[in-house]
Amino acid sequence: MSLLEIENVTLRFGGLVAVDNVSLKVEEGEVFALVGPNGAGKSTIFNLISRFYDPAEGHIRFDGNDLLKSTADQVPSFGVARTFQNIELFEQATVLQNLLVGRHRHRQTGMFSNIIFSPKTYREELRHRAAVEEVIDFLNLQPYRDKMIGGLPYGVRKVVELGRALAAEPKLLLLDEPASGLSVEETQDMAFWIEDIQTQMGISVMMVEHDMGLVSAVSGRVMALSDGKELATGTAAEVQSHPAVIEAYLGTGDISKTGTSRA
Amino acid sequence: MRFVFKTSYYADISLFKHRAQAVWYALLLLLVLGTPLYFVATGDAYLLGEITGMLILAIAGMGLMLLTGHTGLPSLGHATFMAFGCYLNINLLGAGVPWLIAFPLSGLIAGVLGTMIALPVLRLHGVYLALATLAMSMLTSDFVVIAEPWTGGIAGAAVPDINIFGMEINRYSTPYKFYYLVLFVAILLVWFYRNLLRSPTGRSFTAIRDSEISARAMGINLTRTKAMSFFLSATAAGLAGALFGHSAGYVTNETFDLVMSITLLLMIVIGGLGFIHGAFFGAIVVGIIPVAIANGRTFLATTFDVNINVPGLESALFAFILVCFILFEPMGLYGRWLKIRTYFELFPFYRKDMFKRQKSYLKTDRVQ
Numbered sequence A: 001m002s003l004l005e006i007e008n009v010t011l012r013f014g015g016l017v018a019v020d021n022v023s024l025k026v027e028e029g030e031v032f033a034l035v036g037p038n039g040a041g042k043s044t045i046f047n048l049i050s051r052f053y054d055p056a057e058g059h060i061r062f063d064g065n066d067l068l069k070s071t072a073d074q075v076p077s078f079g080v081a082r083t084f085q086n087i088e089l090f091e092q093a094t095v096l097q098n099l100l101v102g103r104h105r106h107r108q109t110g111m112f113s114n115i116i117f118s119p120k121t122y123r124e125e126l127r128h129r130a131a132v133e134e135v136i137d138f139l140n141l142q143p144y145r146d147k148m149i150g151g152l153p154y155g156v157r158k159v160v161e162l163g164r165a166l167a168a169e170p171k172l173l174l175l176d177e178p179a180s181g182l183s184v185e186e187t188q189d190m191a192f193w194i195e196d197i198q199t200q201m202g203i204s205v206m207m208v209e210h211d212m213g214l215v216s217a218v219s220g221r222v223m224a225l226s227d228g229k230e231l232a233t234g235t236a237a238e239v240q241s242h243p244a245v246i247e248a249y250l251g252t253g254d255i256s257k258t259g260t261s262r263a
Numbered sequence B: 001m002r003f004v005f006k007t008s009y010y011a012d013i014s015l016f017k018h019r020a021q022a023v024w025y026a027l028l029l030l031l032v033l034g035t036p037l038y039f040v041a042t043g044d045a046y047l048l049g050e051i052t053g054m055l056i057l058a059i060a061g062m063g064l065m066l067l068t069g070h071t072g073l074p075s076l077g078h079a080t081f082m083a084f085g086c087y088l089n090i091n092l093l094g095a096g097v098p099w100l101i102a103f104p105l106s107g108l109i110a111g112v113l114g115t116m117i118a119l120p121v122l123r124l125h126g127v128y129l130a131l132a133t134l135a136m137s138m139l140t141s142d143f144v145v146i147a148e149p150w151t152g153g154i155a156g157a158a159v160p161d162i163n164i165f166g167m168e169i170n171r172y173s174t175p176y177k178f179y180y181l182v183l184f185v186a187i188l189l190v191w192f193y194r195n196l197l198r199s200p201t202g203r204s205f206t207a208i209r210d211s212e213i214s215a216r217a218m219g220i221n222l223t224r225t226k227a228m229s230f231f232l233s234a235t236a237a238g239l240a241g242a243l244f245g246h247s248a249g250y251v252t253n254e255t256f257d258l259v260m261s262i263t264l265l266l267m268i269v270i271g272g273l274g275f276i277h278g279a280f281f282g283a284i285v286v287g288i289i290p291v292a293i294a295n296g297r298t299f300l301a302t303t304f305d306v307n308i309n310v311p312g313l314e315s316a317l318f319a320f321i322l323v324c325f326i327l328f329e330p331m332g333l334y335g336r337w338l339k340i341r342t343y344f345e346l347f348p349f350y351r352k353d354m355f356k357r358q359k360s361y362l363k364t365d366r367v368q
């Protein structure tokens, strides 16, 4: 059984078929990449897994659970964490507080226990903070720990968002364009982190990325999409040389050169 | 310039950031505990009553602050929850329930009623939620009239005195006891509030305020969490309403009107949205303005023989101050104080854009 199974999923926005009969599987321990031109439906697939949208047809299963039976806020409890293409952090909170919200799925105390800060709440807080501190060390976020998100540079925000997802200790990490807008060095850091996440933490990764350098460096299998339809699946090299993929990128330039410059 | 070195997680969880902060709050506590001494010395407790009134407003303000400042849900109807608390308290006391039970119970029931009213409108965003609560506030006076057997309708209802194990507390005959009672409730609620903010529940509130979409992606149930915030908020307002009743002595259908709801909202905006301190700063401003206007009038009349008697001067002044704050200091009085403090703590490294916020109100509906 695969970790994530998407089966013949279709989603329409009015007349537009954003995702057209797509099937894919993400195996435990792999890094799976989705590539494709703008508007191909990559982020929409993430939003389907997150249950922000209801597919018109198809099935989505995660770790043996039928995700379509759950609501968006139940998805994290199965072990799915994600980042967003346009960074969605809690702006008026510190980095530390953002990462702590990532721990939400592990919370064990309720409102009344929190209000009096019962010993149980106290112990739980210590556990959350220990876990978050590990993420801060892993991503070298110490200098920003107590800074408000509002004042942080773009590159750091991207890392904080990754950290918030990691703090959830997920089984599957969904990364929507983790390297977009990052400098060459920052992209390299990101590549190392994704490798460590896979090999050391044993977390499976599904990512959308335009930077083919990053994609070929970290991912095992790659799926190319265009206009909501699957074009090809295989290794990065196979997909890049696939005729259908080359044709889809015609007019937008070489597949290997797209991506990094766009916002 | 002060550096705070954190050496353990305990430092982040503890109530105070560092020793000096704890000392400052201890001094503040001494000050508020000692305040009545001054009035004992002067023998005139009138001003103490005003201060008690500010504390009651601050309690209601904390309720609204939790909802609006920390969860991002605006409400123009908090006077309604105060009315719930006040009339429940009157009726429970009238039925012979001891004050020590009647008071917290009326707060809790106000919280439950508030949540029940809020549930259908919780899906609404921003201005729509504001309009729904505004409508509720406008209907309150009518409902008080309709519910005459319990509220006394237009004629009004007298509020019984507080009795704690035989100790009678009345605003006029025992102003000091009343002050300490209100102070105790206020401090207790501040402690609850602080606890909330340093624990998972509080973080889920602020998460919803800043980004509903990521809050959901982190596993936060929006409806349930917003309902919790409404419950706590309405409970605090209910408690404030009950105390307000004791302070007023007599309440009618016009006591908890729309103006009070709006005043509460002005208060927390002026004080500083998103900070517990903001509720108190706001209450002080709202408490001082009428006194200042009255004094200003007397001053003009006695020294210059000018008589200003413009109806609605108070409301106009409130509105003016509010507009100024929104334009020049959106973080409120507390925000101004934070900036000044940071300036001195970081001297000479303060940057002007340090407190700049990315404006992102209501981006919550966007999915990307």
Ligand SMILES: Nc1ncnc2c1ncn2[C@@H]1O[C@H](COP(=O)(O)OP(=O)(O)OP(=O)(O)O)[C@@H](O)[C@H]1O
Residues within 6 Å of the ligand: A013, A016, A018, A036, A037, A038, A039, A040, A041, A042, A043, A044, A045, A085, B367, B368
């Ligand atoms: N909420 C929505 N309502 C209507 N149309 C939408 C919505 N979200 C996405 N679309 C459309 O669906 C298509 C797929 O969008 P999607 O965001 O998944 O593309 P993408 O592959 O992530 O592209 P990009 O590389 O630009 O991020 C686009 O044509 C987009 O305009």
Ligand SMILES: [Mg+2]
Residues within 6 Å of the ligand: A042, A043, A044, A085, B368
């Ligand atoms: Mg996208």
